[in-house]
Amino acid sequence: MSKNKELISKIGLRLDGRRADELRRIRCKMGVFAQPDGSAYIEQGLTKVLAAVYGPHQVKNRQKAQHDTCIINTQFSMAVFSTNERKKRPRGDRKSTEMSLHLQQALAAVIETDLYPWSQIDVYVEVLHADGGIYPACVNAATLAIIDAGIPIKEYVCACTATLANNEIPMLDISHQEEVLGGATLTVAALPMSGKIVLMEMSQRFHLDHLPKVLNKALEGCKDIKVILDEAVKNHVAEMGSSTGWANSRT
Amino acid sequence: MPLSEAEKTFILHGVDENFRQDGRDREAYRPMELETGTVQHAFGSAHLRLANTDVLVAVKLEIDAPFPETPHEGKLEFFVDCSANATPDFEGRGGEDLAVELANTLASAYQSRQAFDLRKMCILKGKKCWKLYVDILILECGGNLFDATSLAIKAALHNTQIPKIKAVNIDGDNIEIEVSDSVSDCEKINIENAPVLVTLCKIGQHCIVDPSLSEEQCTVGSMVVAATKNCVSTISLLGSGSLHQDTLFQFLDFGCKIANRLNEALMETLANISVTNENVGFLK
Numbered sequence: 304m305s306k307n308k309e310l311i312s313k314i315g316l317r318l319d320g321r322r323a324d325e326l327r328r329i330r331c332k333m334g335v336f337a338q339p340d341g342s343a344y345i346e347q348g349l350t351k352v353l354a355a356v357y358g359p360h361q362v363k364n365r366q367k368a369q370h371d372t373c374i375i376n377t378q379f380s381m382a383v384f385s386t387n388e389r390k391k392r393p394r395g396d397r398k399s400t401e402m403s404l405h406l407q408q409a410l411a412a413v414i415e416t417d418l419y420p421w422s423q424i425d426v427y428v429e430v431l432h433a434d435g436g437i438y439p440a441c442v443n444a445a446t447l448a449i450i451d452a453g454i455p456i457k458e459y460v461c462a463c464t465a466t467l468a469n470n471e472i473p474m475l476d477i478s479h480q481e482e483v484l485g486g487a488t489l490t491v492a493a494l495p496m497s498g499k500i501v502l503m504e505m506s507q508r509f510h511l512d513h514l515p516k517v518l519n520k521a522l523e524g525c526k527d528i529k530v531i532l533d534e535a536v537k538n539h540v541a542e543m544g545s546s547t548g549w550a551n552s553r554t
Numbered sequence: 555m556p557l558s559e560a561e562k563t564f565i566l567h568g569v570d571e572n573f574r575q576d577g578r579d580r581e582a583y584r585p586m587e588l589e590t591g592t593v594q595h596a597f598g599s600a601h602l603r604l605a606n607t608d609v610l611v612a613v614k615l616e617i618d619a620p621f622p623e624t625p626h627e628g629k630l631e632f633f634v635d636c637s638a639n640a641t642p643d644f645e646g647r648g649g650e651d652l653a654v655e656l657a658n659t660l661a662s663a664y665q666s667r668q669a670f671d672l673r674k675m676c677i678l679k680g681k682k683c684w685k686l687y688v689d690i691l692i693l694e695c696g697g698n699l700f701d702a703t704s705l706a707i708k709a710a711l712h713n714t715q716i717p718k719i720k721a722v723n724i725d726g727d728n729i730e731i732e733v734s735d736s737v738s739d740c741e742k743i744n745i746e747n748a749p750v751l752v753t754l755c756k757i758g759q760h761c762i763v764d765p766s767l768s769e770e771q772c773t774v775g776s777m778v779v780a781a782t783k784n785c786v787s788t789i790s791l792l793g794s795g796s797l798h799q800d801t802l803f804q805f806l807d808f809g810c811k812i813a814n815r816l817n818e819a820l821m822e823t824l825a826n827i828s829v830t831n832e833n834v835g836f837l838k
Contacts, residue, residue, distance in 0.1 A: 330837055332838075335836050336606075336608065336639070336693070336694050338606060338641070338694055338696070344836040344837065346837070351835075353836065355639040378638050378645055378646070380635075380637060380638065382610070382689070382691050383633060383635065383691075384593055384595055384596050384599075384687075384691075385595065393637075425638075425642050425645070427638040427639050427642075429638075431610070431691075
């Protein structure tokens with residue numbers, strides 16, 4: 304617990320100069336690549352993630368095809384140079400398998416799967432630079448990529464992390480440095496408009512009394528992220544549309 | 555996406571006329587974009603985009619013991635990762651064949667001392683040396699991976715900063731190495747002779763460089779030449795198909811000529827590359 308005290312200074316600033324409820328800078332771009340049906344790039348602080356979406360297309364493994372929904376196939380992979388210490392393998396370890404499953408879980412909640420029977424959607428995420436909050440960045444990038452691919456979704460799915468600093472102040476969007484220093488990290492993937500939670504994960508032992516306020520903070524974070532993503536989508540669509548001339552047709 | 559017979563004939567006639575699908579002549583490359591220093595965790599990095607081909611290369615350094623057979627040389631290791639972002643075929647272990655082929659070609663191209671001198675990477679003979687991990691991440695495939703990768707590697711090595719060694723303390727078998735902490739106290743790698751790979755494709759009677767994905771499907775035979783300033787460090791034939799001996803020599807000359815031209819262009823670009831903190835990266 305003594306370590307936790309250093310997370311927020313007396314004047315309320317964190318190690319990187321943020322306040323407790325501030326997100327790191329989010330920069331994103333849709334349509335980074337030409338070959339996938341949808342692609343997006345997101346930077347949350349120093350965490351950088353690329354996502355690509357292929358599909359909906361015919362199911363690769365015929366036996367897995369479903370008559371009433373589509374299969375969502377996800378793969379999480381981390382570049383070997385993304386962490387400080389060089390990784391041996393980009394994927395295939397337990398952590399990345401778990402990440403793939405969690406990502407699939409979050410996406411399955413929003414994609415209108417019943418519109419695409421007998422088909423498959425591939426979502427691939429690639430972490431280029433890891434600095435805490437990898438899973439949230441992946442979910443946010445995947446959301447953007449799916450929107451770029453034009454796949455109908457119920458609403459945005461956004462994810463965010465939160466923790467408790469100094470044993471009392473809930474803190475948003477944890478960086479790697481804070482992850483190492485601090486205690487438990489709560490990862491939440493939510494549908495910010497309806498307020499539903501699709502995935503929640505706690506990394507360590509944590510007192511139940513603190514959970515509501517940390518969870519609320521994380522949900523607030525998801526809402527903030529949604530606003531940023533929405534802005535990016537609108538800008539992207541306006542840009543794409545204006546190049547083809549529809550933006551001018553109204554005037 | 556497989557091409558039909560008519561499409562192939564169309565491409566073939568274009569090459570015959572020296573006017574390819576995208577308006578290039580047989581010796582021309584597609585436009586390239588190069589950025590260096592994009593990966594913060596690495597000692598050196600480069601991001602190259604050749605039309606639709608996207609390659610990210612990062613160089614990491616570690617202190618290691620040299621191989622017993624080459625006690626005064628450092629180590630160099632290439633690792634290629636074909637991201638599933640490039641094509642769904644690369645999912646899981648799907649990209650491994652291509653990755654291994656690319657890594658092996660690069661390793662043999664850099665093996666020669668004329669191409670890349672590993673003796674400079676030695677810290678203490680037989681005991682300690684630098685190990686260079688060159689990690690290549692393929693993010694999009696738009697044809698001509700070999701050329702793009704080799705250029706990106708050269709740029710990443712150019713960008714690499716090897717920290718200087720401050721002191722080496724030897725205490726029996728125990729060797730301690732003190733590495734300088736200062737960012738400015740670094741050495742650059744000499745990449746002047748590092749090889750440039752050129753893929754040559756035979757379409758009809760002619761030879762083209764920088765094939766696009768569809769052109770790659772029409773080739774009768776293709777060959778990769780790794781050329782440095784005045785020597786060829788690796789030649790390898792790719793895929794199926796065969797080439798006549800005379801054609802092969804003709805290709806070799808042609809490949810060297812192109813490699814020299816590419817190398818000059820790259821060195822000029824690297825010399826003029828501006829050092830800004832504002833990396834545009836994928837956000838552009």
